[in-house]
Amino acid sequence: MEDSSSGPDSGQVHDSSRRKFLVNSGYVLGTLAVGGVISSLFGCAKDGEDNADSSAPADDNKEAAAPNYNRALMYFTQAQFRIVEAATERIFPEDESGPGAKKLGVAFFIDHQLAGDWGFNGRDYMNPPFFAGEKEQGYQGRLKRRELFDIGLRELDNYSQTTHGKGFAELEPDQQDAALKAFETEEVKLTTISAGSFFKMLRSATLEGVYSDPLYGGNLNMEGWRMRNYPGSQMSYLNIIEKDFTKIEPSSLQAHLASH
Incomplete structure (x- = not known):
């Protein structure tokens, strides 16, 4: 009797199952490690809490605010x-x-x-x-x-x-x-x-x-x-260096990192 696991497609089946297991395991481990960060990415809410995204109608005129992951405690209780x-x-x-x-x-x-x-x-x-x-x-x-x-x-x-x-x-x-x-x-x-x-x-x-x-x-x-009136992390002042005092919008390192 021929073992069905030795067929030509068995490797693909095993690889697919293995990948699915690793992905699912990654979600679980990630949730344990960073808690609400993963929950926010996948739109999960705690029991008894309303999910604002699912209950409120989508507003096409407003852009969704990007989550600020700097607002998470790393040391303090x-x-x-x-x-x-x-x-x-x-x-x-x-x-x-x-x-x-x-x-x-x-x-x-x-x-x-x-x-x-x-x-x-x-x-x-x-x-x-x-x-x-x-x-x-x-x-x-x-x-x-x-x-x-x-x-x-x-x-x-x-x-x-x-x-x-x-x-x-x-x-x-x-x-x-x-x-x-x-x-x-x-x-x-x-x-x-x-x-x-x-x-x-x-x-x-x-x-x-x-x-x-x-x-x-x-x-x-x-x-x-x-x-x-501090300009922050500007890449260049070449276009205003010879002008009188100019108030310019400050720029953060975050913007430069995001652009690269």
Whole structure:
């Protein structure tokens, strides 16, 4: 009796089945790895949630907004993110000049930086011995920046709970300002880190998030640059270099990468 698996088309059948299995497995593994990213690509919704695309009629006059994958946490917990978002908004608040740190996505910028080399002090010499340095020398300890943020955010929330009976993110703006000022002036005494050094690092990271290229998670829609009339990452100024001051639309590295 002839084995049907040895026929001339059996290899194609096996290859087809194998490819189908790998594709399906890839979707499953991808969903486990990145969660909502894959779900958004395939239009999936959680149980009990409405799918806006399927329930709403298509509007031919509006282009679908591209998903912004920079709005995903890489390091912070949700609780830490809320503290950072509230703190950075007090450091760089919204006013008549433009949006504040929250709308600019500064907390996402800091989160992404802590998840990378900056958070691991990847380019710093981190071997002992460790001695207390002068203020001009900056931090000289063994802890990495991500560890300093973990401790600083926890202590900021503990201080808020002790002082006002609420977490930092739940405080009124003037109470948040007072808490941050207490850290800046080192009125708050911490055992493991310097409260003033933590505030200085948080403030510097906030300003970097406001004015960095949107490619890195902050400066959403280049609004930070627009407030300064900064042109961003222009490829050339040849057509305006001999003209008087010209206000031009800023450009991000994202646009240049997309064009190549």
